[in-house]
Amino acid sequence: MDLRLFATVPKGMESLLAGELRGLGAATVRQARAGVTFTGDLETAYRVCLWSRLASRVLLPLAEGRAGDGEELYATARRVDWDVHLAVTGTLAVDFTGTSPSIRDTRFGAVRVKDAIVDQFRERHGDRRPSVDTRAPDLRVNAHLARGRLTLSLDLSGESLHRRGYRADKVQVEAPLKENL
CATH class of the missing domain: 3.30.2130.30 (VC0802-like)
Known part of the structure; x- marks a missing residue:
């Protein structure tokens, strides 16, 4: 069963996320403001949560x-x-x-x-x-x-999703960046 989903992303990165989602098996991919709508089954949703390097939330x-x-x-x-x-x-x-x-x-x-x-x-x-x-x-x-x-x-x-592994080893750096940037 296809689900209608929305992945959020920092503004300006919508086109990059759209390409990434297509590569992860998403269908009916459409850019929106600060995100991308797409369709897919539950497995696709899990795949995006696991492998997307750009999406902030699904x-x-x-x-x-x-x-x-x-x-x-x-x-x-x-x-x-x-x-x-x-x-x-x-x-x-x-x-x-x-x-x-x-x-x-x-x-x-x-x-x-x-x-x-x-x-x-x-x-x-x-x-x-x-x-x-x-x-x-x-x-x-x-x-x-x-x-x-x-x-x-x-x-x-x-x-x-940008917090995956967030400071897991408590290493501090001078200028940390969001992982999805």
């Missing part, structure tokens, strides 16, 4: 909807069936980017998405709900707000 979009204010943002996040993606005993983190005239703080946006997720679990499982773990969550949700539209995605890469 996202699996789940839903898109209006988010002109906090209530619309909450309603859009509630439409996703989160039970499919996370156990009630699991942990989650929400990364939120973007602003709007009524949502000016990314922390507010992240909390509203988190509230929608845990409220859905509470309704379905009594008072049981997933916990928040910003360091090593079982599920990392990416919420991006642009022009009053919210896109909710699963972050398949976990931590940003």
Whole structure:
């Protein structure tokens, strides 16, 4: 089954990432602002997470909807069936980017998405709900707000891919660079 995926990349590197993704087996590759959309099966998504040297994150979009204010943002996040993606005993983190005239703080946006997720679990499982773990969550949700539209995605890469092997041996250099640059 082909999945619609999005790989983020620093601005200006979209064409390079598009070529790399084609080489890793991605299909329907299209450049976007600060990223590349592509299709592929789950194996392709894992291959990109493992072998891409340019992508920062690999996202699996789940839903898109209006988010002109906090209530619309909450309603859009509630439409996703989160039970499919996370156990009630699991942990989650929400990364939120973007602003709007009524949502000016990314922390507010992240909390509203988190509230929608845990409220859905509470309704379905009594008072049981997933916990928040910003360091090593079982599920990392990416919420991006642009022009009053919210896109909710699963972050398949976990931590940003440029941090693979990040200072694993605690060696400090004078001018460290992101590995994907």
